[in-house]
Amino acid sequence: MTKNGLDLIINGCRQGDRLSQKHLYQQFYQYGMNISHRYARTNSEAEEILNDAFLRVFTKIEMYNIDLPFVTWFHTIVVRSAINYLKKYENKPVTTDIEMGHAAIIQEEILSKMSSDEIVALVRQLPPSYRATFNLSVVEGYAHSEIAAIMGVTEGTARSNLMIARQKLQKMVSQSKKIVEYGR
Amino acid sequence: MEDKDFDNIFGDKLKKQKDFPFSEQKWTVLERQYDQLLGEKRYKRLLLFGGISLLTLLSSLFCILSLLSDTNKKLDNLTHEIHVLPQEKMSSLTPSVYLGDVPKSDTIFHKIVVYRYDTIYQTVIRRDIFQTNINGLNNKNQTSITENSLDEQGNKKYSAPKSAIIKSDNSTVLDKKAELITEKGLKEEQSISEQIKTINNKQNDSINLVKTTSTAKQVDSLSEKAVSVKMIPPLSINADSAAKNGEKSFEKELEKKEDKKRPIISQLKIKGYEFGITGGAAFINNSNFVNQAGYSFGLKGGVLFGRRLQLVGEVQGLNLNFETQRFSQSLNIPPISPPTVNDDLRSVNASQLYWQVALGLKYQFRDGKRWQPYLNASVVGQAASDEEFNYKFINRLTKEYINIKSTRKGSEFETGILRTSVGVNYRIWGKFQGFLEGGYDFKFDKSPRYMPIGQVKLGLLHRF
Numbered sequence: 001m002t003k004n005g006l007d008l009i010i011n012g013c014r015q016g017d018r019l020s021q022k023h024l025y026q027q028f029y030q031y032g033m034n035i036s037h038r039y040a041r042t043n044s045e046a047e048e049i050l051n052d053a054f055l056r057v058f059t060k061i062e063m064y065n066i067d068l069p070f071v072t073w074f075h076t077i078v079v080r081s082a083i084n085y086l087k088k089y090e091n092k093p094v095t096t097d098i099e100m101g102h103a104a105i106i107q108e109e110i111l112s113k114m115s116s117d118e119i120v121a122l123v124r125q126l127p128p129s130y131r132a133t134f135n136l137s138v139v140e141g142y143a144h145s146e147i148a149a150i151m152g153v154t155e156g157t158a159r160s161n162l163m164i165a166r167q168k169l170q171k172m173v174s175q176s177k178k179i180v181e182y183g184r
Numbered sequence: 185m186e187d188k189d190f191d192n193i194f195g196d197k198l199k200k201q202k203d204f205p206f207s208e209q210k211w212t213v214l215e216r217q218y219d220q221l222l223g224e225k226r227y228k229r230l231l232l233f234g235g236i237s238l239l240t241l242l243s244s245l246f247c248i249l250s251l252l253s254d255t256n257k258k259l260d261n262l263t264h265e266i267h268v269l270p271q272e273k274m275s276s277l278t279p280s281v282y283l284g285d286v287p288k289s290d291t292i293f294h295k296i297v298v299y300r301y302d303t304i305y306q307t308v309i310r311r312d313i314f315q316t317n318i319n320g321l322n323n324k325n326q327t328s329i330t331e332n333s334l335d336e337q338g339n340k341k342y343s344a345p346k347s348a349i350i351k352s353d354n355s356t357v358l359d360k361k362a363e364l365i366t367e368k369g370l371k372e373e374q375s376i377s378e379q380i381k382t383i384n385n386k387q388n389d390s391i392n393l394v395k396t397t398s399t400a401k402q403v404d405s406l407s408e409k410a411v412s413v414k415m416i417p418p419l420s421i422n423a424d425s426a427a428k429n430g431e432k433s434f435e436k437e438l439e440k441k442e443d444k445k446r447p448i449i450s451q452l453k454i455k456g457y458e459f460g461i462t463g464g465a466a467f468i469n470n471s472n473f474v475n476q477a478g479y480s481f482g483l484k485g486g487v488l489f490g491r492r493l494q495l496v497g498e499v500q501g502l503n504l505n506f507e508t509q510r511f512s513q514s515l516n517i518p519p520i521s522p523p524t525v526n527d528d529l530r531s532v533n534a535s536q537l538y539w540q541v542a543l544g545l546k547y548q549f550r551d552g553k554r555w556q557p558y559l560n561a562s563v564v565g566q567a568a569s570d571e572e573f574n575y576k577f578i579n580r581l582t583k584e585y586i587n588i589k590s591t592r593k594g595s596e597f598e599t600g601i602l603r604t605s606v607g608v609n610y611r612i613w614g615k616f617q618g619f620l621e622g623g624y625d626f627k628f629d630k631s632p633r634y635m636p637i638g639q640v641k642l643g644l645l646h647r648f
Binding site: 016021025029030034038054055059062111112114116123134135138139166169170 | 201210215218552
């Protein structure tokens with residue numbers, strides 16, 4: 001899509017034009033779903049997160065600075081919506097301290113052979129706060145302090161959540177490896 | 185395997201795009217949610233706007249009342265002082281009130297008499313000067329006139345006063361000036377006729393230019409339409425590539441925008457219209473009132489030029505009610521004589537209805553935002569309909585009250601009133617917007633029947 005085309009759609013959205021809003025939804029549906037499905041447990045949850053994000057976009061479109069890329073702004077909104085969703089419906093206070101668990105030793109080969117769907121399925125098995133922290137750190141590239149600010153926890157908790165998430169995923173990967181080996 | 189490698193592999197796999205097909209059903213779900221949200225927001229906004237407006241109106245009303253109560257106290261002290269004065273002095277102080285037994289409703293005639301007296305007085309002075317010149321008093325004017333008369337006629341003869349000579353000279357000078365002007369005008373006409381051909385040629389060239397630019401614009405608009413048609417089918421967007429493309433195209437667009445400097449005339453094209461109703465509180469800026477209450481109601485419309493400038497027109501009615509305890513020129517109340525000599529004026533209640541037509545320019549800030557503050561300057565014309573006055577007298581001896589009603593015919597349509605106002609627009613929903621405005625009407629020349637009016641208004645406008 002050209003910049004002019006997107007500008008036209010955004011201007012239409014600013015004026016509350018329903019057709020422009022539909023076009024925007026059509027254009028960014030897949031992109032938004034690719035972000036939200038990493039944070040959600042199921043696809044329907046991901047759709048709910050995305051709908052929340054689009055509602056925010058439609059109502060707060062006046063705040064968007066047209067001189068900056070829309071994709072970046074939209075991306076931030078979807079991530080924030082996902083975190084809000086998790087906080088609202090699934091978040092339980094995380095008081096886990098750092099546990100020096102025994103990290104599972106896994107081979108790089110096995111991990112690289114796993115498909116992206118399998119990886120997403122593993123991430124989805126994580127508890128919401130761990131899942132969000134892992135995504136924010138590994139996929140979005142936020143620092144611990146930023147994750148702490150977004151999640152509303154201390155930096156130490158964010159750090160520990162990430163560590164636990166990683167350990168759990170490593171365990172899951174090693175278990176799946178065993179299943180594959182037994183299957184043979 | 186290290187944590188970093190683990191994170192990198194996981195990150196790469198998670199970032200991989202997946203296919204999520206779009207369907208109309210999903211849009212319908214979102215549309216329903218959006219409508220629900222809008223309904224809630226609309227209700228909240230109305231409450232917020234109503235609350236703020238009510239608060240502003242109440243606070244302005246409170247300010248007016250507190251000011252009036254202060255004035256009332258001052259006037260009470262003044263009336264007390266007047267009562268202490270002996271009766272004879274009172275009658276000598278206010279002769280206009282004690283002219284007769286029949287109530288009078290107009291004093292304009294009195295003012296005309298004063299004006300005529302002034303002009304008669306000036307003619308008498310001129311004649312005196314002329315006579316002294318003839319009689320040969322030591323005066324500079326005299327010597328100059330006699331010298332003139334001797335030079336022109338050789339004898340002591342009656343010569344016209346200096347003012348008359350000057351007048352005749354002036355007339356000739358004026359005639360000469362007129363001649364010069366006509367000559368100049370002719371010269372200009374000649375030069376214009378010579379230049380007509382060249383101008384016509386230039387105009388033809390400019391018309392050709394306009395034609396070419398208009399066709400170019402049509403082509404541009406067609407290409408834009410083509411783009412908008414292309415947008416309809418869904419496209420898959422890669423996050424990184426989309427961001428990069430967006431940045432690149434943005435830079436290009438920025439360069440293009442810098443190159444293209446649009447002329448002001450094209451920016452001032454009519455973008456739309458708005459129309460709506462207004463209403464609010466009105467008050468007269470006068471410290472002589474004991475009490476006052478006023479309201480306004482009307483229709484407002486506007487033509488939007490560009491994004492910020494607007495031509496605004498307004499038709500409104502202003503109903504002003506006030507009470508005072510004395511006659512004053514600034515109050516615009518016709519003074520009447522009391523029924524008997526023992527009666528004192530207690531209060532005057534007046535009810536005035538004005539019809540106003542305003543036309544002006546509005547400039548609004550924060551384009552595209554929900555809250556838009558604006559400045560407005562308008563020229564106002566107004567006419568007053570029949571006014572009612574209720575005079576209340578008290579008898580000093582019997583302490584009885586006497587009420588006298590009087591009406592005055594409405595004034596003719598007067599212009600030259602200026603209105604400055606400051607306000608804020610608030611987009612409530614869709615194309616409906618409310619506004620809150622504070623304005624002040626004033627006039628540079630001092631008209632006897634005009635009083636400056638302040639207004640606080642609310643309104644609802646629909647944009648087309």
